[in-house]
Amino acid sequence: MTQAKAYAATSATSGLKPSTIERREPAPHDVEIAIDFCGLCHSDVHTIRSEWGPASYPLVPGHEIVGRISRLGTDVLGFAVGDTVGVGCMVDSCRECDSCLEGFEQYCENGNTGTYGVADKRNGGELTQGGYASSIVVDENYVLNVPAGLDPAAVAPLLCAGITTYSPLRYLDVQDGDKVGVIGLGGLGHMAVKIAKALGATVTVFTTSPAKADAARELGADAVVVSSDPAQMDAAKRSLNAIIDTVAAVHDLNPYLRTLDRDGALIQLGLPSEAMPAVDPGLLIRKRLAYGGSLIGGIAETQEMLDFCAEHGIVSDIEMVDASGLDEAYDRMVAGDVKYRFVLDNSTL
Structure with a gap:
């Protein structure tokens, strides 16, 4: 020893x-x-x-x-x-x-x-x-x-933050031209923005804080939606193909599901300590949406992520x-x- x-x-x-x-x-x-x-x-x-x-x-x-x-x-x-x-x-x-x-x-x-x-x-x-x-x-x-x-x-x-966001983006096969939403702009969220942009996606950041709009754009976000503003959320309906949810606090997913287009998916990364509001199954059924979760990545995928980040000059x-x-x-x-x-x-x- x-x-x-x-x-x-x-x-x-x-x-x-x-x-x-x-x-x-x-x-x-x-x-x-x-x-x-x-x-x-x-x-x-x-x-x-x-x-x-x-x-x-x-x-x-x-x-x-x-x-x-x-x-x-x-x-x-x-x-x-x-x-x-x-x-x-x-x-x-x-x-x-x-x-x-x-x-x-x-x-x-x-x-x-x-x-x-x-x-x-x-x-x-x-x-x-x-x-x-x-x-x-x-x-x-x-x-x-x-x-x-x-x-x-x-x-x-x-x-941790890099592979946790890279893995679901790869699982969803995000490609050039896809429209990706990121809920939250913390440690996970800022990596999701960088990686999604490097994959060629148009990225929208959802935040409860209007003060984070400039920071989101500096990271590469194409649009920012203040999720506490009903008018902004309404304007974002059916605008996205995928959403990466990085928020670990309790929040209602239903307004975000409405921003997905047909066959869209929301992947949960944040793990709240208390129960979340129920997801309305009608929102899933009417647009064939998927709601799932994701946990870090395997060793080979983590190495793939590091090599991808090196290729695109991405760090935290x-x-x-x-x-x-x-x-x-x-x-x-x-x-x-x-x-x-x-x-x-x-x-x-």
Whole structure:
């Protein structure tokens, strides 16, 4: 075992404090990564504060990891010491179920192994610890190549926010000339705008805040609809082929479904903590609409996303955070005071 510097929570109310954790020695197919940057995801906040159910402590969050390979297992192929690589939301899966065999590890039928806060079946059931740390050891099959030419700090959020929005856009086969709506302009929403535009779509952003209109257009949005304005929503009826909903707060989907044309689809990414208003099935039936959800992406698709972003020069808009400012950053995330993602500078651990 080797020791790594980290910031960990010891309870739901402790905040994040300096800590030391143990990492396993690299097995034959393992990659040891010296972590340079780790994105801060809102799910980190929910998890360490036990807002999604009781968490196990001590807990080091972080699943948007970018760093350089420091050691390789004896049987690792395709990577070299010094390579810049990434690790996203999962570090293992069963590798045997239909979903895993088809490249959809995120939907592993036996449960994938999250990057933090989950019992690692291949490591004696120890709790996985995430990327707010100086290093991590991960099986080579769950490590991603970070293309050259991209700012590695701004790449980090692509490993969650990027793939979470890329995957449904690819599933919907968004192409040049399609009309895509994006609900919300936060960490997920701003990536959905960038990726949809790169796919050739005309993009409309739905926001409750008129003040975000200029920011949406700066990101590439072709139109902005203030969703709290009935006249603007009425004018948008039957104007879209697809909608990516990134909002995690409770909201009524029916007005947005009315903005879809025949055979349109709305994909839910945000996960509200309480029940949403019921969807009117008549809206679906009368225009043959689809309403679905999506969860990150598989390893191959995540690599495809990184390569696509490199080709189109896409990264996340970020604000860097020192380790001592993590708790403040969490409070700002909860308040919506970030444009658009925080990234931890791991050299400050």
